[in-house]
Structures are given as structure tokens and as C-alpha cells.
Amino acid sequence: MCGISGIFDQFQASRIDEALLTRMSSALEHRGPDGSGHHVEPGVGLAHRRLAIIDVEGGAQPLYNEDGSVVVVYNGEIYNFVELMSELTAAGHVFKTRCDTEVIVHAWEEWGEACLSRFRGMFAIALWDRRQQLLFLARDRLGIKPLHYAMLADGRLLFGSEIKSLLVCPELSRELDPCAVEEFFAFGYVADPRSIFAAVKKVPAGHYVLARRGQRELSAPVEYWDIHFDEVHSGSPEAIAAELRERLMEAVRIRLIAEVPLGAFLSGGVDSSAVVAMMAQISEHPVNTCAIGSTDPRFDERAFAQRTAVRYGTHHHEKVVSPDDFELIDLLGPMYDEPFADSSAMPTYRVCELARQQVTVCLSGDGGDESFAGYRRHRWHLYEERGRALLPLWARSPLFGLAARLYPKADWAPRILRARSTFQALSKDSTEGYFESVAILPDQLRHSLLSDQLKCDLQGYRAVDVLRRHADRAPAHPLSRARYLDLKTYLAGDILTKVDRASMAHSLEVRVPILDHKLLEWVGGIPPRMLLQGGEGKAIFKQAMHRDLDAEILYRRKQGFSIPLAAWLRGPLRSKARRLVLSSAMLDSRLFERSKLRWILDQHESGMRDFSPVIWSLLMFASFQARIG
Incomplete structure (x- = not known):
């Protein structure tokens, strides 16, 4: 794994x-502590920080074609590089x-932009x-690896x-993008292709x-891949489950190529446990597994991780952290x-810290919920869509909108008892209804929190x-629709961003076999009825791992x-949150309604409302504001 940067x-x-x-x-040294390289010629500069994983001795970047006319720096792994190398050698390269890096330059020579369709991996x-x-500039299909760019007024692309x-x-301008601020306070992250800075964009997954x-304007990003959910598998559940297991096994197998120590995260959940089970049955040696525990039993899953570790004889490593482990906030x-x-x-930062003490590469179970409809909101979207089908939007909107306004708010109650939330969702169209479930x-x-100036902008x-x-x-199918929207937004914007930054802060490479694009394309053909059975999400995946x-x-x-989080913000983090959220940088930013900031803090601290997600978002934004000035 590596860090890349450049100027054009x-x-x-x-x-x-x-x-x-x-x-x-140098700003990316944490992503590649094993070495650095530069390529400079008139009008072009490419830089690379290396974390050596494959061909430790000979794989330094930048890397060139035979005559030096094509040069590449890249971050990631191309798992099918051996097959591609054979094909390209036969073609005369x-x-x-x-x-795997050298495969990219020759693949570009042979196939141009279409080379991306040949690559299997993250990049x-x-x-x-x-x-x-x-x-x-290109980014992998799911957005596992990040890539940002900015065009300066003088024509330089960074x-x-x-x-x-x-x-x-x-x-580079530090001006904020108002649309990005709106997105952050809705989702908790800024979605592709925006960044919080108006001048900086993300290459979308x-x-x-x-x-x-010589081109005056930068071309818009071009999409080269999309996921489709077509019901094409007509076999029995038993046959589909068996094939799913074999395909997962293969996706894990190709991710075990490394010349450095390799292990896996093991949370005790289904996804990470399944990856460890596949690794253990492939590997000749015991798998290194890492788990984080808590002194608070409500947040401690070590017992479940230990069951899988014992079953497969892994070299299991654990670290127990205090539930008051909030010293990382400033990081x-x-x-x-x-x-x-x-x-x-x-x-996530702590488990990456633990893993790096043992290994350089870790496999994770990320992507299982998005692929197999594992989130509770997926089930609720299905149920709500059935309700929406009973009445057209023009009838539902006023009827259920009125019911939502009249029904008492009950954020503390289980979702099934929160009729107001259900009424609100039923008064919306499908997309807005799902938005309500993820916001x-x-x-x-949000409208009451953001200032009139920002809303105008x-x-x-x-x-x-x-x-x-x-x-x-x-x-069209609600389960497939919810999964598609998550794969396009939440997965890259939140889950994969979280893991990439936390792992690379420790110079740790994380590989995600469940997000293998060939596996995911095949999963897209599983009938939705096999994913949710009797209210149980990921049903076919669990059957495959039985x-x-x-x-x-x-x-x-x-x-x-x-x-x-809620307890932290009423206890040990109370004064820090109040100090940062009500800081002069926040109050003078012209982004927020000052009285609303105080009201949110007061309501949460009194125990009247649980505003912990809101306050945490404000705290993270205030921390960001303090850094940029």
C-alpha cells in the first residue's frame, strides 16, 4: 500500500x-514508510511513497515502460497481475x-483506458x-483506495x-463548499465527488x-464500471449458497499474495469470521487474528471472536480499551x-494499531452488509415500500405527514414503536424515505441548525x-435499491474512508475480499428473497457459512x-464538546444558528433528548474548523 501525489x-x-x-x-509518509520516488519532466511531476508488499526488492515506483514514455505511480494491489503479465508478454511487452505495478504501464499501452476493466483489485x-x-487518474470500482485532485487558477492540476x-x-483555496457542509451534517461524511473544500474533488469510485x-478545462470524470442487480441465478438456495462459499474462498485466496506478514481483523461478527474461516482453510500456517475488546460488556465482542479463533487455531491477539478511550479525538x-x-x-484506529504490531497486511470483512442486505434499515426500507405501494404519493404525503406531526416523538424507543418516524418515511417518495433512514x-x-446565510448559499x-x-x-426491488444506494454512497464515503485512513495511519494494508468485484457482480444476481428470510438479513450468506x-x-x-457516545457527551466529554461547539470559530463561521447550537447541547446534557450523533458531528466539524482557522 502506498501514497501517491503529483503536479501536472x-x-x-x-x-x-x-x-x-x-x-x-512527505505529507503522505505514513502511507509509505519503506521508500519514496519521484519522476520529474517539463510540466509533470509524479511522487510515490512505498509500503513494500509484493516484489519487495524490485517494485519501487515510479515505474516505466520499455522506452520510458509511460510512467505510473499507484496505490493498491492488482491481484490478477500474474495472468495479465503472461498475456502482455505474449503480446510482445x-x-x-x-x-503488479509494471502490469499497469503495459496494460495502458495495450488497451488504453479499457485496461481498467482488466484489473482485479483495489487501486x-x-x-x-x-x-x-x-x-x-483512475480509482477502483468500489472506492477502496482514495484519490483527490484540484485545478489551480494557473493551470496546474494537483x-x-x-x-x-x-x-x-x-x-490552493481553503474556501469551504456549502453543499459539502450540507452533506456532512446529513450523512456524517462528504460524498464523492465533493470534498469539504470547494477547490478539491474526489475521483468517484x-x-x-x-x-x-493544452486542454483549457479538465474533463468530467468518466464512469467505467457499475454494479447491476439482475435476478439471474435460478438454482436452489442450497446450490447458490454452495457456489457463494466457493466464490468467497477464491476471493480470499487471491488476497493472500504477499511477501510480508499477513493477518485478519476478527470482530466476532459474521463477515470477519467468514473471512477468517476461509483464510484458515487455505493457509498452511495459523492465521494471525486481531480483536479489540472493551472493559464495558455492552461493547465487548471478544467472546465471539475467541470462538472462531479457537475453532481455527489462529494466533489471536487482543487489546482491551477503556470505554472512555476518547483521547483519539484530537487525532x-x-x-x-x-x-x-x-x-x-x-x-477502528485501535484495531489497526494492534494489527500493525503483528502484520503488514490485514484482511477485513467490510462490505458484507452492503452486499447481502445486512443493515436493519434495509429491512425497514422493504417494509416501508410495501406501505408506499398502497397509496400514491399525492395521497400519502398529506395523510402521513399530518400523522407524523401529531404523533409524539420517541427517539428513545425501538424503531418498531417509533410511529412518528414511520409516518414521516411513508409521506416521502422511495429515495427520500431511504434518505431519512441514513441521515x-x-x-x-438540520434546517434549523444551519444558518440562513448557508441556506442561501x-x-x-x-x-x-x-x-x-x-x-x-x-x-426497482427495495432491497436491491437500498444496497445499490449504499454501495454508491455510504460504502466509499464512510466505511472504506474510515478503514483506509485508520489503517494507513499505521502503515497497514487492508484487503477486502467480500468487495471483490467479480464476487459482487455474481452476488448481484441472487434473488432478493434469498437475502431476507423471516426478518433475518444476509440469509443466503449465513447459509453459505453454515x-x-x-x-x-x-x-x-x-x-x-x-x-x-451519549454517555461521553454527558460526562467526560461534556466540557470539551461545549467549548469546541461554542467556540468563536464556530459561532463566527456564519454556518450555524447560534441559539440552536446551545439548545442542542442543553437538551442532550439534561437527558431530555439523545443528540449524541448531532453533537459528535458538530464536535468533529469544530475540530476541523480549529485546524483550518
Whole structure:
């Protein structure tokens, strides 16, 4: 795993600021402590930080084709590089190394942009083709690896694995994007292609960007892959479960290629346990597994992780952290570069810290819930869609909207008893209804929190438009639709961002076999009725793992990677939260209604309402504001 950065002068082949390029690369040293490399020519500078995994001796970057006219820096792993190397050698290409990086330059020569369809893995690529005077930036299909870019007024294009590598450039504007602020307070992250900074964009998952010398405007990102949920598998559940297990086994197998110590996260949940079970049955040696425990039994899943570890004889490593392990708060801002409100980033950081003490590469179970309809909200979306089907929107909206206003609010109650939330969802269309289920701040609260000035700057933009961008291509079936929207937004924006930054802060590579695109494309053909049975999510996945995992692992209640956030914000974090949220930087930012900030804090501290997700988001934003000034 690595960090990449670079400068491209789109207007002219002028001298590159090598000192700036060096600072950009140095900002990413944590992503690649094993070495660095640069390529500089008129108008182009590429930089690379290396974490050596494959071809440790010969795989240094930048890496070139035979005559040096094509040069690449990249972050990731191409798991089918051996097969591609054989195919390209047969086509006449000459290889100097045995690493996956060199495959990229020859694949570009052979297939151009279509080379991306040949790659199986995770990647962020920056490739310069001197003959075509073309810079090629590409990101993997699911967005496992990040890639950011910004165009300066003088025609220079900057790019980097993390925003911090771009911010070292003094000419880069720090002006915030008001639409990104709206998105953050809706989702807890800023969705592709935006960043919190108006000048900085993210290459969206499954897209590439072309920058040509002499071209005045940067071309829009081009999509090269999408996931489809077509019901194509007609076999019995038993046959489909058996094939699913074999395909997962293969996706795990190809991710065990490494010349450094390798292990796995083991939370005790279904997904990570399934990955460990596959690894253990493939590997000749015991698997290294890592788990984080808590001194608070409500947040401790070690007993379940230990069951799988004992069953498969893993070398199991655990670290127990206090439920008051909130010292990481001050690290989260610099780690993520923009506001990021998923509080599970803290235990994720700790498990990556533990893993790096044992291994350099870890496999994770990320993507299982998005792929197999494992979230509670997936089930509720299905139920609510059945309700919406009974009446047209023009009749539902006023009827259930009135019911929601009249029914008392009960945030404390289980979802099934929160009729007001259900009424609100039923008064919306399908996309807006699903948005209500994923938003950390519902529209009404967010609207009252954000200032009139910000709402004016938004010019009518709403965070639900993030989902609407994808909704037209989403499948009709509610379960497939919810999964599609999650894969396009929450997965890349939250889950994969969280894991990438937390792991790379420790120079740890994380591989995600459940998000293997060939496996995911096949999973897209499983009939939705096999995913949800009797209210049990991921039914076909659990059936596939039935002989590999204990029933107690497969069918226990989903817990998640949690921290006692509400209690923290009424106790040890109370003064810090109040100090930061009501700081002069926040109050003078012209982004928030001052009285609403105080009201939210007062309501939560009194115990009248649980506003912990709202306050945590404000705390993360305040921490970000304090850094950028």
C-alpha cells in the first residue's frame, strides 16, 4: 500500500516546483514508510511513497515502460497481475520486474483506458503518457483506495491520495463548499465527488479522469464500471449458497499474495469470521487474528471472536480499551483532513494499531452488509415500500405527514414503536424515505441548525440529491435499491474512508475480499428473497457459512463497532464538546444558528433528548474548523 501525489501543468510544459512535489510526498509518509520516488519532466511531476508488499526488492515506483514514455505511480494491489503479465508478454511487452505495478504501464499501452476493466483489485492510479501528453487518474470500482485532485487558477492540476498532500500548496483555496457542509451534517461524511473544500474533488469510485496538455478545462470524470442487480441465478438456495462459499474462498485466496506478514481483523461478527474461516482453510500456517475488546460488556465482542479463533487455531491477539478511550479525538481531524463523524473510527484506529504490531497486511470483512442486505434499515426500507405501494404519493404525503406531526416523538424507543418516524418515511417518495433512514440529522433539525446565510448559499441544494444522482439507475426491488444506494454512497464515503485512513495511519494494508468485484457482480444476481428470510438479513450468506461458523456467530444480534457516545457527551466529554461547539470559530463561521447550537447541547446534557450523533458531528466539524482557522 502506498501514497501517491503529483503536479501536472495543463497549459504548458514548464518547470515543475520540485520543492512543492517533495512536500506533497512527505505529507503522505505514513502511507509509505519503506521508500519514496519521484519522476520529474517539463510540466509533470509524479511522487510515490512505498509500503513494500509484493516484489519487495524490485517494485519501487515510479515505474516505466520499455522506452520510458509511460510512467505510473499507484496505490493498491492488482491481484490478477500474474495472468495479465503472461498475456502482455505474449503480446510482445517486456517486463523488468515481477510486481503488479509494471502490469499497469503495459496494460495502458495495450488497451488504453479499457485496461481498467482488466484489473482485479483495489487501486488509485496516476499515469503519464508523454506521447499523448496525457495524465490518466483512475480509482477502483468500489472506492477502496482514495484519490483527490484540484485545478489551480494557473493551470496546474494537483493530485494526491489524501487532501493533506494538496493543502501544502499555498495557492490552493481553503474556501469551504456549502453543499459539502450540507452533506456532512446529513450523512456524517462528504460524498464523492465533493470534498469539504470547494477547490478539491474526489475521483468517484469506478471513474477515471483524463487531463490533456493544452486542454483549457479538465474533463468530467468518466464512469467505467457499475454494479447491476439482475435476478439471474435460478438454482436452489442450497446450490447458490454452495457456489457463494466457493466464490468467497477464491476471493480470499487471491488476497493472500504477499511477501510480508499477513493477518485478519476478527470482530466476532459474521463477515470477519467468514473471512477468517476461509483464510484458515487455505493457509498452511495459523492465521494471525486481531480483536479489540472493551472493559464495558455492552461493547465487548471478544467472546465471539475467541470462538472462531479457537475453532481455527489462529494466533489471536487482543487489546482491551477503556470505554472512555476518547483521547483519539484530537487525532481524527488531521487523519481524515475533512470533517468525518463516524465515531467507530476510534475503535477502528485501535484495531489497526494492534494489527500493525503483528502484520503488514490485514484482511477485513467490510462490505458484507452492503452486499447481502445486512443493515436493519434495509429491512425497514422493504417494509416501508410495501406501505408506499398502497397509496400514491399525492395521497400519502398529506395523510402521513399530518400523522407524523401529531404523533409524539420517541427517539428513545425501538424503531418498531417509533410511529412518528414511520409516518414521516411513508409521506416521502422511495429515495427520500431511504434518505431519512441514513441521515444522522433529519431535514427539519438540520434546517434549523444551519444558518440562513448557508441556506442561501446552497441555492436549494439538499443532501438527498446525493442519493437522487444514483436513484435513476438503482434497481426497482427495495432491497436491491437500498444496497445499490449504499454501495454508491455510504460504502466509499464512510466505511472504506474510515478503514483506509485508520489503517494507513499505521502503515497497514487492508484487503477486502467480500468487495471483490467479480464476487459482487455474481452476488448481484441472487434473488432478493434469498437475502431476507423471516426478518433475518444476509440469509443466503449465513447459509453459505453454515458449516464453517458456529450458529451463535451466524445468528446473534448484530452489534457493530460501537462506543458509549451519549454517555461521553454527558460526562467526560461534556466540557470539551461545549467549548469546541461554542467556540468563536464556530459561532463566527456564519454556518450555524447560534441559539440552536446551545439548545442542542442543553437538551442532550439534561437527558431530555439523545443528540449524541448531532453533537459528535458538530464536535468533529469544530475540530476541523480549529485546524483550518
